[in-house]
Amino acid sequence: MALQSWSESLKAAQKTCLLQDGRRKVHYLFPDGKEMAEEYDAKSHELLVRKWRQKSALGANGQWNFEVGESQLQGAGTIQPDFLKESSSNPIFTRKDTKMSFQWRIRNLPYPKDVYSIAVDRNERCCIIRTTNKKYYKKFSIPDLDRCHLDLNENAISFSHANNTLIITYQKPKEILSVEDDLRKELTTMKTNTDGDVDCKTQ
Template identity: 55%
Template sequence: MAASSTWVDLLKNSQKTCMIQEGRRKIHFTLTDGRELAEEYDLRTNELIVRKWKKKSTLGGAVKWEFEVGEQLGPRMLEADGLMESNVNPIFVRKDTVPLFQWRVRNLPYPLETYSITCDEDQNIIIRTSNKKYYKKFRIPDMERCNLNLEQSNLSFAHANNTLIISYKKPAAILDMEKTLHSEFSKLKANKDGDVDCRPS
């Protein structure tokens, strides 16, 4: 639990700005190392809808937000100017629920038996298809921040509407940590009129 306490303390000690908007609690963190973190939670369910990061630029230029949970709305632009990602390519997005880490891969039309999803010894989750049409390796940053190892028994998947849905059951340590954070966030004096300073008193 020491590692999760470190993460909780990092967020508690950061400078925070919060607001309530469109049924969401939106919190912006400026961490002690200069990184920015933005999170959005459903006010009714406490589900995490968005988590995105902005790292300090070494040259002081503009830096794009990197999404850990949720996705950027609107067309996805590629690095080359003027190019847009095809809407038929597989799209990998993390969308959690309260009890589960969850990912969706849209535009995968193959039947359920095509997929093999495993945890490896390096703490990766790997998606493979028997027809070799799709391969993806990814990690769970939340588990890494708490120094928790993956267990294959917590992993499950389903397929519907051309979408592969991968779920990983959150261990008790993660659920306890999230409960602690929600308790802290509920104390923030956010309002509906705009951002307010929510640094710890």
């Protein structure tokens, strides 16, 4: 039922779309006031960015929170005193999906692969990264599964390590693939504009 509810929410959302710089950019406005913005590669249809925001109690727009991809400003440096700058050597956690899997990359982790372990905590509905040298620890959820009330599957997760980057892969369940396929078909048939946003059908 939750899966159907999320699918129906996507269909019912007011959408606008734009084709720009080789990307299909889609904005969703949900009945509860939440906004979601996605960017897809126009050729491969791969999801490049997904971000959310919600108005404050006073009606002001909140900041965008990235679920997939990252802000162009992230890692580019900001105008602030040197003593407030984050170290460029700190681990950087980002999500970049493929068509068949959720995928996260953690840059600036130089330790060998056998140092890491990835576990699934079904009670807390999260994945946990640990290192035997106790240099890194992180818990993260998979919002897509939470929205559809799907259980985590420890057999779906794997990881690799190369070039100081830990790559975690979680194979998408068939239910998620089905919802994404339906949405992809809808988006690719929508009228788009290269000059500005246009209303898209929301059937």
